Amino acid sequence: MPFTGFSFFELHAATIIKPFECGDTDLNGFLNDKAIPYKKDLLATTYILENENKTIAYLSIYNDALAVQENQFASKTAFKRWIKEILSHRKRHLRQFPAIKIGRLAVCETTKKERKGIGKALVNFVIDLALEQNNKCACQLLTVDAYEKSLGFYEKLGFKFLSENDNGEDTRQMFYDLRPLMNTLNED
Numbered sequence: 212m213p214f215t216g217f218s219f220f221e222l223h224a225a226t227i228i229k230p231f232e233c234g235d236t237d238l239n240g241f242l243n244d245k246a247i248p249y250k251k252d253l254l255a256t257t258y259i260l261e262n263e264n265k266t267i268a269y270l271s272i273y274n275d276a277l278a279v280q281e282n283q284f285a286s287k288t289a290f291k292r293w294i295k296e297i298l299s300h301r302k303r304h305l306r307q308f309p310a311i312k313i314g315r316l317a318v319c320e321t322t323k324k325e326r327k328g329i330g331k332a333l334v335n336f337v338i339d340l341a342l343e344q345n346n347k348c349a350c351q352l353l354t355v356d357a358y359e360k361s362l363g364f365y366e367k368l369g370f371k372f373l374s375e376n377d378n379g380e381d382t383r384q385m386f387y388d389l390r391p392l393m394n395t396l397n398e399d
Contacts, residue, residue, distance in 0.1 A: 217267060219336075222246055222257040231266035231319060238317040242269050255314050258336070260329065268318040270333045272340075275312035275354050277386055283374045293374075297351075297388065310352040310386070311341050316361075334368055341389055353387040 222228075224247055231242055242257070249255040249271065257271040284290040298305065318329050334353075341350045357365050358381065365385050373384040 217260050217262055219258065219260050222250055222259055222269075224251060226259070228259070229261050229264065229266045231269070231317075232321075233317040234320045235317065238315060241271070241315050242266065242317070246271060257315075258333070260333070265319065267322050268329050268333060269315070270313065270337065271315040272311050272337055273314055275310040276307040277310050277352055277354050277373070277384075278307045279373070280306065283376055285375055289374070299390070308351050309349050310354045311337060311344075311350055313337060313353060313355040316355075330364060331368060338387070338389070338392065342392060345389070345393055351389055353389065355385050356382040357385050358382055 220226075226247070228243060228246075231239060233239060246255070246257040246269070250257060255271040255273040257269055259266055260268040279290070279293070281287055281290045284293065294305075297308065313334070316330060316333055322329065337353060341353060344350055353370070355365060355370065357370070362383060362385075368387070370385040370387045372378075373386060377383045
């Protein structure tokens with residue numbers, strides 16, 4: 212992580228979680244009440260960024276498959292265009308794509324104002340992790356069901372909307388295609 216004075220680590224059952232407040236009850240509650248049980252049940256892995264006094268940010272990820280169906284798109288043409296864009300070969304019958312989902316990402320409310328770039332650094336950590344894991348198990352996409360207030364954040368990082376059908380919902384399905392980064396690594 213590019214931040215000095217912080218510890219970044221994977222949450223374990225024995226981890227003592229330091230105080231955290233991001234301004235969102237659901238995100239606060241997940242870290243305090245569900246992150247460790249999710250780890251024990253192999254549902255999500257949580258990473259914590261903290262200083263000596265408090266939790267600065269956290270991120271929970273898990274394996275995913277982005278399942279797409281024609282009815283998620285405005286038209287059959289839009290669906291076919293998306294499939295053609297995401298697949299580099301003729302196997303266009305595929306309807307599920309291997310992914311890592313960002314299940315939760317939250318930054319401490321006071322830290323957001325003091326330091327910009329923490330959320331981006333956490334997403335970049337997941338990108339690096341996915342690229343590394345691609346040597347062992349394929350992962351084409353990062354996915355997120357983004358809250359409306361976070362849409363701009365993910366768009367700036369290169370995430371795209373799966374379709375327009377969920378426009379106006381509480382969350383929107385977004386994805387980040389790892390293939391261009393993987394292709395660049397393979398060229399080196």
